[in-house]
Amino acid sequence: MLFNSFPFFIFLTVVLILYYSLNKVRHQNILLLIASYFFYSYWDWRFSFLLLLSTIVNFFIGLKTNDGESPRKKKLFLALGIFVNLAILGFFKYYNFFLESFITTFGFFGLNMGNSWFLNLALPMGLSFYTFMELTYVIDIYRGHIKPTKNFVDYALFVSFFTNIVCGPIVRAKHFLPQIASKRTNTKENLDEAFWLILWGLFKKVVVADSLSKIVNEVFTPGAQVAGADVLIAVYCFAFEIYCDFSGYTDMARGIAKLFGFEFKLNFNLPYIALNPYDFWKRWHISLSSWFRDYVYTPLSWRVGIGSWRLYLNILITFLLCGLWHGASWLFVLWGAFYGLWLIAHRLVTDKIKFIGTGSFSVIIRWLVTFNMVCFGWLLFRSNDIAQVKSFMYNLIFNFSSDSFTFYYLKGLLAFSLMVIIIETLQVIYKDLKRIHWVARAAIVYSLIISLLVFSDEVRKFIYSQF
Amino acid sequence: MKLGNLFIPSSNNTIFSKKIVLLCLILVVITEISFHFIFKDRFAKDIITAGLVKEVENSDNNYKILSAGDSIWMQVDREVVRFKPQIYSMLPISSGYTTRIIGEYFLIKRYIDSHKKMPEIIVIGQNPYTLLVDLDENQQATNDIIIPVFTNFNEILEIFYYTHNVKWLKTGLLTKLSNIYKYRRYFKEFLTLNTNKEKPKITLNDGSKPSESSGNNKPKFDPELYYKFLTTCLNKPSLAYRTKVSMIGEHTYKNDKFNRWEITDPQKYEEAYQDSLKKHSRQNLVDKNIVIEIMRYMHIEGFFVNKMANAYMNKLLTLTEKKNIKVIYTPVPVERTCYALYLVSGDYLKVNSYFYELESKYNNFEFKNDVLQHLPSSNFIADHVHVNPTGWKELYFRFDQYIDFSKKQNETNNDVGLTIIWQD
Numbered sequence: 001m002l003f004n005s006f007p008f009f010i011f012l013t014v015v016l017i018l019y020y021s022l023n024k025v026r027h028q029n030i031l032l033l034i035a036s037y038f039f040y041s042y043w044d045w046r047f048s049f050l051l052l053l054s055t056i057v058n059f060f061i062g063l064k065t066n067d068g069e070s071p072r073k074k075k076l077f078l079a080l081g082i083f084v085n086l087a088i089l090g091f092f093k094y095y096n097f098f099l100e101s102f103i104t105t106f107g108f109f110g111l112n113m114g115n116s117w118f119l120n121l122a123l124p125m126g127l128s129f130y131t132f133m134e135l136t137y138v139i140d141i142y143r144g145h146i147k148p149t150k151n152f153v154d155y156a157l158f159v160s161f162f163t164n165i166v167c168g169p170i171v172r173a174k175h176f177l178p179q180i181a182s183k184r185t186n187t188k189e190n191l192d193e194a195f196w197l198i199l200w201g202l203f204k205k206v207v208v209a210d211s212l213s214k215i216v217n218e219v220f221t222p223g224a225q226v227a228g229a230d231v232l233i234a235v236y237c238f239a240f241e242i243y244c245d246f247s248g249y250t251d252m253a254r255g256i257a258k259l260f261g262f263e264f265k266l267n268f269n270l271p272y273i274a275l276n277p278y279d280f281w282k283r284w285h286i287s288l289s290s291w292f293r294d295y296v297y298t299p300l301s302w303r304v305g306i307g308s309w310r311l312y313l314n315i316l317i318t319f320l321l322c323g324l325w326h327g328a329s330w331l332f333v334l335w336g337a338f339y340g341l342w343l344i345a346h347r348l349v350t351d352k353i354k355f356i357g358t359g360s361f362s363v364i365i366r367w368l369v370t371f372n373m374v375c376f377g378w379l380l381f382r383s384n385d386i387a388q389v390k391s392f393m394y395n396l397i398f399n400f401s402s403d404s405f406t407f408y409y410l411k412g413l414l415a416f417s418l419m420v421i422i423i424e425t426l427q428v429i430y431k432d433l434k435r436i437h438w439v440a441r442a443a444i445v446y447s448l449i450i451s452l453l454v455f456s457d458e459v460r461k462f463i464y465s466q467f
Numbered sequence: 468m469k470l471g472n473l474f475i476p477s478s479n480n481t482i483f484s485k486k487i488v489l490l491c492l493i494l495v496v497i498t499e500i501s502f503h504f505i506f507k508d509r510f511a512k513d514i515i516t517a518g519l520v521k522e523v524e525n526s527d528n529n530y531k532i533l534s535a536g537d538s539i540w541m542q543v544d545r546e547v548v549r550f551k552p553q554i555y556s557m558l559p560i561s562s563g564y565t566t567r568i569i570g571e572y573f574l575i576k577r578y579i580d581s582h583k584k585m586p587e588i589i590v591i592g593q594n595p596y597t598l599l600v601d602l603d604e605n606q607q608a609t610n611d612i613i614i615p616v617f618t619n620f621n622e623i624l625e626i627f628y629y630t631h632n633v634k635w636l637k638t639g640l641l642t643k644l645s646n647i648y649k650y651r652r653y654f655k656e657f658l659t660l661n662t663n664k665e666k667p668k669i670t671l672n673d674g675s676k677p678s679e680s681s682g683n684n685k686p687k688f689d690p691e692l693y694y695k696f697l698t699t700c701l702n703k704p705s706l707a708y709r710t711k712v713s714m715i716g717e718h719t720y721k722n723d724k725f726n727r728w729e730i731t732d733p734q735k736y737e738e739a740y741q742d743s744l745k746k747h748s749r750q751n752l753v754d755k756n757i758v759i760e761i762m763r764y765m766h767i768e769g770f771f772v773n774k775m776a777n778a779y780m781n782k783l784l785t786l787t788e789k790k791n792i793k794v795i796y797t798p799v800p801v802e803r804t805c806y807a808l809y810l811v812s813g814d815y816l817k818v819n820s821y822f823y824e825l826e827s828k829y830n831n832f833e834f835k836n837d838v839l840q841h842l843p844s845s846n847f848i849a850d851h852v853h854v855n856p857t858g859w860k861e862l863y864f865r866f867d868q869y870i871d872f873s874k875k876q877n878e879t880n881n882d883v884g885l886t887i888i889w890q891d
Binding site: 010188189195433434438439441442445457 | 491637
């Protein structure tokens with residue numbers, strides 16, 4: 001049941017009606033919990049037991065970590081919590097991947113391990129997201145940043161709330177649990193914003209991302225011989241596709257949460273206007289980048305001096321893990337390594353050679369470099385294998401040419417990306433759309449509705465739902 | 468008001484204020500009406516089935532044979548009517564796209580509902596494997612034809628009842644209620660063509676319009692244009708997005724400087740198609756992948772009948788049995804290698820057993836699996852499914868021979884066959 005599907009529309013309508021017919025927070029939370037498990041089971045009911053088990057274990061580990069009499073005991077429960085979550089994640093997401101890597105490595109030395117060790121595992125939906133949320137919960141309790149909740153329903157709802165279990169954002173317990181425990185009130189302005197977020201998110205996903213994905217999928221067909229210009233356009237298309245797909249999901253998640261009176265933090269803040277890699281990661285998938293900053297990079301970097309080589313190593317480790325989080329593939333690791341190295345290079349340049357100006361020309365150059373570097377990262381991210389990366393890079397650098405498809409691809413890229421750029425620019429210039437004249441607002445809303453009707457051909461999955 | 472004034476900050480602090488919602492509603496209603504007037508004729512002309520629905524409902528003739536089937540069957544039955552219109556009282560309602568048994572059921576039901584005098588025979592020509600994927604949501608035919616054409620509320624609810632899939636309810640209702648949704652395909656094309664004026668525009672003559680020269684309601688069928696349609700549109704899902712101009716379109720345009728398609732020699736398009744496949748290796752690859760996927764799907768799973776297809780096959784036979792109409796089902800020919808696989812895999816037995824079971828269940832049903840069977844691969848176009856002009860002639864010849872043979876048999880033993888129905 002995807003946000004852009006008709007069954008979800010029915011589901012949401014029913015849940016909203018029931019939700020607002022209940023007065024007590026406790027009852028509302030029970031309803032949302034049942035709805036969330038129904039939503040999750042709709043995909044595959046068997047994995048809802050894994051979700052429930054993980055929730056129960058972490059709930060009690062959270063309580064025990066807090067109640068631990070000595071720091072040693074607390075540390076023990078923290079370690080247990082981290083182990084349980086990483087074990088679940090590692091088993092379902094990385095078991096076959098690491099096994100395959102081991103077998104390949106052993107095969108290199110002439111040892112044949114056979115294929116009998118492989119397991120036919122399906123990746124539970126949203127596993128990477130909810131295990132990270134649970135890790136946050138246990139670690140924050142250990143650090144004393146939050147007190148564990150004693151209400152199991154509240155905690156279970158925090159883990160499984162249907163708006164963010166599939167593709168995030170990775171909500172922190174510190175931010176979300178108090179909202180679950182307290183009475184929610186919804187204002188007219190809040191609902192207005194919620195509807196806008198849902199409409200805008202739907203537009204980005206259904207109209208822009210799904211349309212661009214057709215070009216991207218065509219060019220990235222395994223074994224395809226593609227002209228350099230087509231590769232370039234397809235990579236730009238993918239940059240917009242993944243942004244509109246993921247930020248569209250997040251906007252809808254935030255909008256739907258607002259309908260229930262919850263508030264989620266911003267997950268995307270115009271990432272493609274970033275002027276350097278740090279800036280980009282402050283704007284792209286903020287809930288994940290801040291998670292890695294707070295729970296991986298910062299603990300690794302305690303007591304490490306500025307300028308130390310260990311600091312650079314920690315950046316690399318953080319981004320390697322961030323890449324691996326995205327999927328069990330060496331290409332994702334490579335993508336993470338690319339960002340790690342780029343950030344290190346950027347830090348070295350800005351720390352030691354302070355020549356970067358702040359004039360308009362400098363800003364444009366920095367933006368161009370950053371955007372194209374990010375797009376190179378997307379090439380690694382989207383490619384099917386290393387051979388495809390090499391082939392595409394060769395065509396881009398040494399064999400740049402166009403073919404009869406180039407014009408169509410370019411037309412698609414311009415048509416769909418411009419729609420997003422224009423509306424997001426308006427939102428930036430006027431802070432938000434509410435400040436624009438009402439006729440212009442009506443024109444935008446009308447265009448979005450018509451586009452949705454015209455482009456709603458098929459329901460496509462969100463890219464990040466596979467992570 | 469100046470355009471620039473639109474971006475002057477406003478005091479109204481909501482996006483969905485009353486006047487905005489009202490203005491949007493008015494604009495949407497205007498657009499809905501505009502879409503109806505702009506695209507309704509195009510839809511009726513483009514979608515063969517839409518034309519057939521009108522023809523089926525409004526036909527004054529009381530035909531004795533209704534012939535329904537897929538695009539391959541269409542190549543046969545329209546030829547028969549084209550070459551011997553004086554002999555057969557047959558209404559071909561096969562459509563260029565595969566409408567599956569569900570589409571055929573709806574068409575036949577509409578004919579029966581709108582005529583007092585019932586046909587005596589309904590012939591259904593299909594590749595039996597189409598029974599695997601009835602109302603498959605990945606089939607363009609489902610979204611472009613079945614749902615937009617059959618949008619009576621009872622039909623929408625009936626599909627929902629059988630599939631338990633709310634997707635069909637949504638699609639059906641949106642198609643029924645919104646012209647923007649119904650004609651969205653044309654709007655997208657309109658956007659594409661407007662920015663692409665230098666490319667040749669393909670206008671398909673799908674045979675849905677009644678022939679002016681024949682003076683009756685039988686659709687005029689132009690095999691050359693239909694051949695163009697097949698070679699242009701078949702099996703290129705990745706091209707659907709790009710434009711209506713296919714690889715062949717580009718090829719022909721570039722090499723022959725055509726401003727508009729004028730079909731003189733269908734063989735030329737076959738060559739152009741093959742040439743395009745060679746040139747664009749990735750397309751070749753996509754096609755191969757699809758074929759491999761389909762073959763794998765077919766031969767791992769083997770023949771089975773989709774729940775929906777079975778339900779509608781039974782509905783069709785129940786309806787016709789009540790009305791005392793004979794139904795003949797005949798598989799369309801396949802390539803010889805596929806036919807060999809069909810025999811070796813044991814699917815042949817499964818197909819036969821399914822239809823023989825239907826024969827024993829319904830007195831009005833007859834399964835004819837010995838008429839068309841298979842053809843050599845040289846008789847097919849590159850998709851290995853549809854026949855080329857040589858195969859076309861061969862099919863017509865076989866069909867004609869069969870009918871002549873049945874006619875003679877009929878004269879001697881009064882056996883019930885295709886031939887018992889002749890023009891009065």
